[in-house]
Amino acid sequence: MSTGVSWGRWPRYEQRISPLTSRFEPLPKAGPMLVFGNGRSYGDVCLNAGGVLLAARGLDRFISFDATSGVLECEAGVLLSEIIGLTLPLGWFPPVTPGTALVTVGGAIANDVHGKNHHRAGSFGHHLLGFTLRRSSGEVLQCAPDEHADWYAATIGGLGLTGMICTARLQMRRVPGEWIGGDSQRFGNLEEFFALAAQSDAAYEYTVAWLDCAATGGKLGRGVFMRGNHLQHEAAPPRGRSLRFPLTPPVSPVTGLSVRAFNSLYFNRPAAQQAHAIWHYQPFLYPLDRLLDWNRLYGPRGFFQYQCVLPNAAATAALPEMLRLIARSRQGSFLVVLKQFGEQPSRGLLSFPRPGVTLALDFPNRGEPTLQLLEMLDAITREAGGAVYPAKDARMSAQSFQQYFPAWTQLKDYIDPMFSSSFWRRVTGGS
Amino acid sequence: MQRILIIGATSAIAEAAARLFAGRGDALFLAARNSERLQGIAADLSVRGASLVETGEFDARAYDSAPALLHTATERLGGLDAALIAHGTLSDQAACQVSIDRMREEFDINALSVMALCTELANQFEAQGHGVIAVISSVAGDRGRQSNYVYGTAKAAVTAFTSGLRQRLYPKGVRVVTIKPGFVSTPMTAAFKKGALWATPARVAAEIVGAIDGGKAVLYTPWFWRPIMWIIRSVPENVFRRLRL
Numbered sequence: 001m002s003t004g005v006s007w008g009r010w011p012r013y014e015q016r017i018s019p020l021t022s023r024f025e026p027l028p029k030a031g032p033m034l035v036f037g038n039g040r041s042y043g044d045v046c047l048n049a050g051g052v053l054l055a056a057r058g059l060d061r062f063i064s065f066d067a068t069s070g071v072l073e074c075e076a077g078v079l080l081s082e083i084i085g086l087t088l089p090l091g092w093f094p095p096v097t098p099g100t101a102l103v104t105v106g107g108a109i110a111n112d113v114h115g116k117n118h119h120r121a122g123s124f125g126h127h128l129l130g131f132t133l134r135r136s137s138g139e140v141l142q143c144a145p146d147e148h149a150d151w152y153a154a155t156i157g158g159l160g161l162t163g164m165i166c167t168a169r170l171q172m173r174r175v176p177g178e179w180i181g182g183d184s185q186r187f188g189n190l191e192e193f194f195a196l197a198a199q200s201d202a203a204y205e206y207t208v209a210w211l212d213c214a215a216t217g218g219k220l221g222r223g224v225f226m227r228g229n230h231l232q233h234e235a236a237p238p239r240g241r242s243l244r245f246p247l248t249p250p251v252s253p254v255t256g257l258s259v260r261a262f263n264s265l266y267f268n269r270p271a272a273q274q275a276h277a278i279w280h281y282q283p284f285l286y287p288l289d290r291l292l293d294w295n296r297l298y299g300p301r302g303f304f305q306y307q308c309v310l311p312n313a314a315a316t317a318a319l320p321e322m323l324r325l326i327a328r329s330r331q332g333s334f335l336v337v338l339k340q341f342g343e344q345p346s347r348g349l350l351s352f353p354r355p356g357v358t359l360a361l362d363f364p365n366r367g368e369p370t371l372q373l374l375e376m377l378d379a380i381t382r383e384a385g386g387a388v389y390p391a392k393d394a395r396m397s398a399q400s401f402q403q404y405f406p407a408w409t410q411l412k413d414y415i416d417p418m419f420s421s422s423f424w425r426r427v428t429g430g431s
Numbered sequence: 432m433q434r435i436l437i438i439g440a441t442s443a444i445a446e447a448a449a450r451l452f453a454g455r456g457d458a459l460f461l462a463a464r465n466s467e468r469l470q471g472i473a474a475d476l477s478v479r480g481a482s483l484v485e486t487g488e489f490d491a492r493a494y495d496s497a498p499a500l501l502h503t504a505t506e507r508l509g510g511l512d513a514a515l516i517a518h519g520t521l522s523d524q525a526a527c528q529v530s531i532d533r534m535r536e537e538f539d540i541n542a543l544s545v546m547a548l549c550t551e552l553a554n555q556f557e558a559q560g561h562g563v564i565a566v567i568s569s570v571a572g573d574r575g576r577q578s579n580y581v582y583g584t585a586k587a588a589v590t591a592f593t594s595g596l597r598q599r600l601y602p603k604g605v606r607v608v609t610i611k612p613g614f615v616s617t618p619m620t621a622a623f624k625k626g627a628l629w630a631t632p633a634r635v636a637a638e639i640v641g642a643i644d645g646g647k648a649v650l651y652t653p654w655f656w657r658p659i660m661w662i663i664r665s666v667p668e669n670v671f672r673r674l675r676l
Contacts, residue, residue, distance in 0.1 A: 024467045061475035086478065
């Protein structure tokens with residue numbers, strides 16, 4: 001990770017980086033500023049062109065952990081992976097985790113992240129007992145569902161704009177150990193996906209599907225459905241060190257041809273169909289965390305991720321339309337994820353998760369053709385009444401954003417006058 | 432379980448080392464100037480597994496208070512097995528060149544205060560017949576260079592002092608470890624462009640803990656600073672004086 005660069009490695013901006021080392025110190029008297037955690041959001045929600053980035057990984061201290069109640073309090077720069085290292089041996093796990101554990105707690109709050117258990121657990125904010133918010137005025141607000149509740153709601157999913165999240169209190173969940181048991185099965189089309197999701201969501205903590213975005217015709221919408229529960233199991237955890245993607249190739253090897261080949265192989269591999277599988281939590285929940293800096297794979301121009309949510313009723317028509325568009329463009333990549341969200345309303349004013357089905361996939365940045373394709377996908381999302389995830393976005397139009405997140409006008413009242421981000425200026429026209 | 436005193440406990444390297452001590456259940460006494468930050472670090476180390484964490488506000492420049500600090504730390508931990516001296520400042524060379532006061536302040540904090548603490552610790556450990564004194568010096572003390580020779584001079588004093596102390600205490604069962612880190616990417620240097628020579632505090636701390644446990648006399652951390660500094664020391668003065676280091 002390099003401070004000041006987001007996970008999609010595009011766009012790149014000049015920013016002044018100011019490291020935070022103590023949660024007791026006031027914010028610097030400079031602006032506009034924005035807190036930068038571990039750089040796992042993809043686009044520009046974590047960037048602040050021409051402004052100040054407060055690098056928060058230095059705020060990585062635990063404050064307390066009660067192994068009886070599972071309540072953890074820590075500084076906002078602590079990574080979920082560090083929390084797991086502390087609490088899993090004691091039988092506790094983060095209640096909600098995104099597809100990488102290398103995110104900070106502050107980032108998880110500011111983007112109200114979700115995971116493979118959204119249908120049961122909701123998003124990160126649902127388990128947030130409280131947090132402290134430091135404002136540029138010097139004021140420190142204690143926020144909880146019943147204390148400064150409006151600030152609590154504005155800050156969850158508030159894209160880091162309401163001030164600096166200093167510390168957070170989180171309710172962890174009990175787990176029997178490091179293992180996850182479940183199964184994996186192929187599905188031939190989207191109807192089968194929806195049927196599997198409907199049938200699995202009540203009995204499984206985690207459900208997620210991988211989709212073959214290169215498939216067309218009769219194979220359109222085929223993929224692999226995985227589901228699992230935490231499981232009591234005695235075995236040695238998998239060994240092996242993390243690997244680091246050593247350099248950025250001058251030309252990305254992710255091309256139409258390699259994507260078709262990979263997707264076909266992935267779909268047809270024997271492990272796609274497993275009646276009784278036991279996974280270690282790391283490969284199940286964080287398949288890419290062992291490959292450090294994998295985002296370099298997309299070459300020097302970086303990549304986009306497009307993640308949208310579509311209301312269930314509209315999704316049956318909109319999803320195939322999107323998949324046809326993507327397959328025809330030959331721009332999609334390997335990492336395509338489909339997930340049924342639950343009904344639980346999110347707590348944040350600007351939270352992304354909402355009832356419906358969410359689709360996420362990567363696109364190597366090929367400039368204008370890629371931007372045009374993403375804009376066409378946005379047209380479908382808008383028409384369907386869906387939304388695009390700001391944490392993954394680097395290009396949605398102000399018009400799209402304001403339609404997806406009508407509460408943005410309310411958030412304005414809570415934004416710290418000294419805080420801003422490249423994303424926010426882009427989608428609100430600088431207001 | 433070890434009972435360890437850490438001076439300059441809010442520094443990035445000391446905090447990283449303290450986390451490793453905490454993870455194995457050691458008992459710690461943390462000393463530094465800022466008591467609010469000390470409390471924050473103490474809570475963190477308790478969560479990470481330290482069997483006991485005590486703190487004391489301490490300004491290393493006040494040498495007179497060194498015996499009192501040692502006394503308190505020994506009492507609270509019920510004895511002392513090791514000490515890590517990690518406080519210091521990165522001197523502003525330009526300011527030291529034009530002000531005798533600034534130069535003396537830097538020498539005071541980076542050399543004399545360390546030697547004062549070492550003197551007290553040495554006598555206590557000598558009397559009890561065991562103990563480890565680990566002191567963070569620097570590769571900068573291996574040869575004076577125009578870019579930071581005031582800091583380098585102070586660290587050279589620490590290196591020479593600990594070398595002598597090591598000889599004196601060797602027969603008494605007390606070990607002295609001189610630690611010479613190179614470039615360390617602390618939060619203070621987050622904005623610098625970093626090359627391959629930069630190491631994380633976590634890596635440096637792991638090597639420090641290894642040296643304290645393993646009985647090493649002089650630790651260059653990371654290891655490649657040993658050959659680098661050997662070369663720098665070997666350059667003839669006639670050539671060295673023309674270089675811009």
